[in-house]
Amino acid sequence: MNAVFFGILTILSLFIFMNLGKIKASKKQMDRDDRINWGSKRRSNVQQNRDGSKIIEGSAEEVDDSAQK
Amino acid sequence: MSKHSALNTFGRSGNPAFTRNFENAETFSQTERMTLDGAVNKTAILLALCFGGAFAGWNVPALMVPGAIIGFVLALVTIFRSPAKAGSTAPFYAAFQGMALGGITVFAEMQYPGIGIQAIGLTFGILASLLFCYKSGIIKPTENFRLMIFSATMGIALLYFVSFIMSFFGSGIGFIHSNGLFGIGFSVFVVGIAALNLVLDFDFIEDGADKGLPKYMEWYGAFSLMVTLVWLYLEILRLLMKLRSR
Numbered sequence A: 001m002n003a004v005f006f007g008i009l010t011i012l013s014l015f016i017f018m019n020l021g022k023i024k025a026s027k028k029q030m031d032r033d034d035r036i037n038w039g040s041k042r043r044s045n046v047q048q049n050r051d052g053s054k055i056i057e058g059s060a061e062e063v064d065d066s067a068q069k
Numbered sequence B: 001m002s003k004h005s006a007l008n009t010f011g012r013s014g015n016p017a018f019t020r021n022f023e024n025a026e027t028f029s030q031t032e033r034m035t036l037d038g039a040v041n042k043t044a045i046l047l048a049l050c051f052g053g054a055f056a057g058w059n060v061p062a063l064m065v066p067g068a069i070i071g072f073v074l075a076l077v078t079i080f081r082s083p084a085k086a087g088s089t090a091p092f093y094a095a096f097q098g099m100a101l102g103g104i105t106v107f108a109e110m111q112y113p114g115i116g117i118q119a120i121g122l123t124f125g126i127l128a129s130l131l132f133c134y135k136s137g138i139i140k141p142t143e144n145f146r147l148m149i150f151s152a153t154m155g156i157a158l159l160y161f162v163s164f165i166m167s168f169f170g171s172g173i174g175f176i177h178s179n180g181l182f183g184i185g186f187s188v189f190v191v192g193i194a195a196l197n198l199v200l201d202f203d204f205i206e207d208g209a210d211k212g213l214p215k216y217m218e219w220y221g222a223f224s225l226m227v228t229l230v231w232l233y234l235e236i237l238r239l240l241m242k243l244r245s246r
Helices: A004-018 A042-051 B002-010 B018-025 B038-058 B059-079 B084-110 B114-136 B143-167 B180-212 B216-244
Strands: none
Touching: A004 B038, A004 B114, B002 B059, B038 B059, B038 B084, B038 B216, B059 B084, B059 B216, B084 B114, B084 B216, B114 B180, B114 B216, B143 B180, B180 B216
């Protein structure tokens, strides 16, 4: 009886995992401001590249060493 | 041309490290990105390999120690050396850890018949119920939640490590292994922390799929879930043994 009950529990749980795992989490879970920022460093770099907000636009100028002397 | 030589060489950002990151992020196509389906399928593959290893360990309990040592080394290699190569290390980790779990379960079964299937049932029961709680938004992992779980996990690891070192000198931290109320309470606490680590794994996989991380992260996500499941199973087995020995 013990083996039957826990065996069914195992199979049922694996079935739930295989089906529920492939479904996207609810909006209540995903649309939060306090979500964990996994790998924030890498993604912030990507984000900076995409929106271009952190790039200073303008023309590059050559440094003239002789002018400083 | 000379005015923009830096831009030509390094791209829009002058920092070469940033440039490499941008290139990496842009080079993999949509089909090479992490998905929920892929992570779940890879977890299923690892679970199947773990069950296969457990079958071998169950029949040949001598495989328990080498399985545990090789599995532990493979886990360290996957975490610290090459997460990108988790696809080649994680399956071996699952198989070898399965051998260790099979051997441990045989010895537990000799003392307390029927305890193995109870531990397996409870482990997967917790997995399914916490997955439901996570997907439905009942449990919301935040940075504070992660900090709390991470601190508790590190604390438990340190306690086990100190206990392990002390055991070489014929001593130990007795209460964590006892079957008294304090020992059982400690085991319940550790099972709780191990279970809540599953929520962090779910969030890591969900976030990775949402942000479109590289495909190999599916293996890494599945591997992290396997590590937590192996730990949870061992802690549940230990808790059940304490309860049965009273």
